[in-house]
Amino acid sequence: MIFGKLPTSSAVGAVLAHTTRLKKLVLPKGTVLLPAHVDALLDEGHFYVVAAQLEPGDVPEDEAAQALGSALAAPGLSLRLPGTGRANIVAEHAGFFQVSAAQVDAINMVHDSLTLGTLPDAAAVARGEMVATIKIIPFSAPADALQAAITHARANPPLRLAPFRPLVAGLVLSALPGLKPSVLEGTVEATQARIARLTGRLLPPITCNHAQEAIAEALRGLLAQGADILLVAGASAVVDREDEAPSAIVAAGGRILHFGMPVDPGNLLCLGAIGGVPAIVLPGCARSPKLNGIDFILARIFAGEPAGADEIRRMGTGGLLKEFAARPSPRKGRKNVLF
Numbered sequence: 001m002i003f004g005k006l007p008t009s010s011a012v013g014a015v016l017a018h019t020t021r022l023k024k025l026v027l028p029k030g031t032v033l034l035p036a037h038v039d040a041l042l043d044e045g046h047f048y049v050v051a052a053q054l055e056p057g058d059v060p061e062d063e064a065a066q067a068l069g070s071a072l073a074a075p076g077l078s079l080r081l082p083g084t085g086r087a088n089i090v091a092e093h094a095g096f097f098q099v100s101a102a103q104v105d106a107i108n109m110v111h112d113s114l115t116l117g118t119l120p121d122a123a124a125v126a127r128g129e130m131v132a133t134i135k136i137i138p139f140s141a142p143a144d145a146l147q148a149a150i151t152h153a154r155a156n157p158p159l160r161l162a163p164f165r166p167l168v169a170g171l172v173l174s175a176l177p178g179l180k181p182s183v184l185e186g187t188v189e190a191t192q193a194r195i196a197r198l199t200g201r202l203l204p205p206i207t208c209n210h211a212q213e214a215i216a217e218a219l220r221g222l223l224a225q226g227a228d229i230l231l232v233a234g235a236s237a238v239v240d241r242e243d244e245a246p247s248a249i250v251a252a253g254g255r256i257l258h259f260g261m262p263v264d265p266g267n268l269l270c271l272g273a274i275g276g277v278p279a280i281v282l283p284g285c286a287r288s289p290k291l292n293g294i295d296f297i298l299a300r301i302f303a304g305e306p307a308g309a310d311e312i313r314r315m316g317t318g319g320l321l322k323e324f325a326a327r328p329s330p331r332k333g334r335k336n337v338l339f
Contacts, residue, residue: 001140002053008041014051015060015139022046030061030084030139052139059143061085061136067146068107068114069134071153076161077131085136089159090128094199096162096303097123097131103158110152111145113137118159120318124198124299125161132159162303164199169229170222171202174210174245176235183287187233190289198302203227210235215248223252223277229301230279237284238270245281246270254279258309262316266293271312278307291321 006014016031022044027037033051041049054060059067065087069079073089080088091097099118107116118132125131171191173184188205195202203225208214219230234245241259249256254274261269265285272279278301285292296315300307 001055001058003051003139005048005050006053008038008047008049011041011049011051012038014049014053017050017052017139020046020049032060054140057143058140059146061139061141062087064114064136064141064146065134068116068149068153071150072116072132072134072157072159074157074159074161076163077159082134085138087134088130089132089134090130091125091161093127093161094164094197095125096164096299096305097121097125098160098162099132100156100158103152103156106152106156107149107158110149111142113141114145114149116158122296122299124164124295126197131161162305164299164302165304167198167200167228167302168226169195169200169202169231170219170225170227171205172215172218172222172230172232173205173207174215174232174235175207176210179235187287190287191231191233193289194295194298198298200229200302210244212244212247212251215245216251219248219252219254219274219279223274228277229298230274230277232279232281233286234281238268238281241270246272249274249279249281252279258312261293261296261312261319263293263296263319263321265290265321266296266319269293269297269312271297271307271309293319 011033012035014033016027016029016033019029020027022040025040062082062085065082065085069087069089073079076092076095077089078092080090097119099121104116104118113136115135115137116132173187184207192202203222206218206221208218215232222230232245238245241256246256249272252274254272256272258271260267266283268283270281280297282294286294297307300311
C-alpha cells in the first residue's frame with residue numbers, strides 16, 4: 001500500500017485517509033474515490049488529497065475483515081457485515097463464551113494490519129451481544145498475511161459458545177428471628193433475575209428455619225418438584241463445611257465438593273451435589289444483583305460445562321471483581337501487610 005499526499009486528478013480508486021466536507025457532499029474517511037468524487041473535490045479547490053493506494057497483493061479493509069471474520073465464526077456465533085475495516089462477531093443465543101488467549105495472540109502476531117479483540121474467557125453473554133471484533137489497520141491487509149491468519153483460525157478455532165440450557169432451579173431461604181422480610185424478598189428477586197438471564201426457571205422458593213433438618217427437608221421437596229439445580233440462601237454466612245446449610249446437603253443424601261472460591265465478592269460459596277444435581281450454598285453477596293462468584297458457577301452449570309472444585313480453584317485470575325465497603329482492609333495506623 002502506498003500512502004501519502006497525491007494530486008486529486010490522479011486519485012480515482014484511492015482510499016481517502018481523512019473525512020472531507022464539501023458544500024454539497026461529505027466524503028468519509030475510507031471512501032474509495034470515484035470520478036464524481038474527484039470532480040467534486042477539484043470544483044471546490046481540493047487539488048491534493050491524503051489517500052492510500054492499494055497495490056497488487058493488498059486486500060481492501062472490508063474484504064479482509066469479512067474473510068478473517070468468516071474463518072473465526074463458530075456454531076452459535078455469526079459475523080455482521082463489515083464497515084470501515086471492522087467486522088463484529090455476535091452471539092446468536094445466550095450462552096457461555098470461551099476464548100483461547102493463545103490462539104487470539106497467534107492471530108494478532110501475524111501482521112500488524114490484522115487485529116482481533118474479544119470478551120474475556122468464560123463470559124456469560126446474551127443473544128445479540130458482541131463477543132469479538134476484527135479491525136483492519138488501516139485500509140488493507142497483505143493477502144499472504146491474511147491467508148496465514150485465516151489458515152491458523154480454521155486449524156485452531158479460538159472462539160466457542162456453549163448455549164445455556166433451560167434448567168429448573170430451586171431456592172431454599174433459611175430464616176432466623178429478626179431477619180427482615182425485605183432481605184428475603186431481595187434475595188428472591190436477585191436469584192430470579194440471574195436464573196432468567198441464563199434461560200432457566202425458578203420454582204416457588206421455600207422458606208424454612210435456619211436448621212439442618214429443615215433445610216434438608218426443603219431440598220428434598222425441591223428435588224421432588226424436578227429441580228435441576230439447588231440453591232440455598234442461608235440466614236447467616238457459611239463459615240465451615242459442617243455449618244447448617246452444608247450439613248443439610250449431606251443430610252439430604254448429598255456431598256460437599258468444595259468450600260470457598262478465589263472470587264471476591266463470593267469467597268464463601270459452598271458447592272455440593274445431591275445425586276447428579278448441583279447444590280450450592282450461596283455466599284451472602286448473592287443477595288445482590290451485582291456480579292459476584294455465584295455468577296461464575298451458574299454460567300458453567302447452565303451451559304453444561306464442568307463446574308467442580310478444579311474449575312473453582314482456577315477462577316483466581318480475574319476473580320477480584322471490584323472494591324467494595326465490606327472487604328477487610330488494614331486498620332488505621334497499621335502498615336499494609338499480606339494476609
